[in-house]
Amino acid sequence: MIPSSPAPAAGPAGRGTGPSEPRHPRPDGRDRYTIGEVASLTGLTAHTLRWYERIGLMPHVDRSHTGQRRFSNRDLDWLAFVAKLRLTGMPVADMVAYAEMVRVGEETVDARRALLERTREDTAARIAELRDTLAVLDRKIAYYHDAVAASGKD
Amino acid sequence: MIPSSPAPAAGPAGRGTGPSEPRHPRPDGRDRYTIGEVASLTGLTAHTLRWYERIGLMPHVDRSHTGQRRFSNRDLDWLAFVAKLRLTGMPVADMVAYAEMVRVGEETVDARRALLERTREDTAARIAELRDTLAVLDRKIAYYHDAVAASGKD
DNA sequence: TAGGAGGTTGGAGTGCACTCCAGGCAAGCG
């Protein structure tokens, strides 16, 4: 439950900027992927990739001479970062706002950092909640384990 | 982002069964709460509580002589447990299935334990994912922190 | 006993994040 990155997601990233992350296994030396290739690399559908672009969550993707999309490694990095943000439960609208700030440039750096810091706190809180939940589940499972014969229990 | 339990959620529980959990702070010795009281105790809306009952996620709630709902401490325990399951991302349909199994009785104990164990694994995996995400966020925040003057970054 | 807060119902509406459709263009293979 909750779609966790299914395909060989392209490692941590952030559109080639940020702390110099190790470039993770990508097919080969290429830098122009079709939408279908990106779909299987990221686990997203082609539909979703087009939709991301339409709503402004993808910076302008390059096109072939006939108008087909050609994604770059930079685009893959960005998508990997977006996948991380998605995991935190951040609404797509907020991610679009972040993407927009990136597009605007330097003067939004503080706002971007603030957004990430808020997200960081949310994520830490969520981890704590889940740990708590795990404890509850463990207690309940243990209970089922050695009280199998009792009746009317949940 | 992600509605985390807002109101004084009534502690961990499981409809009074399971490992004997400490009975958490409840208003007082009462055992008959109106829907509004339960709403503010759980952080759910009255609408949602009625909806839970309609779809079979609540065992039959007691009624006053005039037909108004009167929730018991047992009901609050169950709601607290449901809140935990909700935190794991379990679909409501699965929770309804669990509730149904509880209603059926003893012969579903194995299936219930299996469901909880699957949920437990999902939750543990989710925690790992989030930890990873936290690391990515931390790196990016640190980057923003000491590379504020660089341009065109995300 | 009057008024306002809060309770009841079935069914319709909302917001989010996709997901799919129809109709057409393009690329590579035998």
Next chain:
DNA sequence: CGCTTGCCTGGAGTGCACTCCAACCTCCTA
């Protein structure tokens, strides 16, 4: 050349989990 497979677009549709509506009833306090 024909065929299959893949990509293009705008717009409509889907599934989930609520959320609200209208019309009415009940409880409690002044």
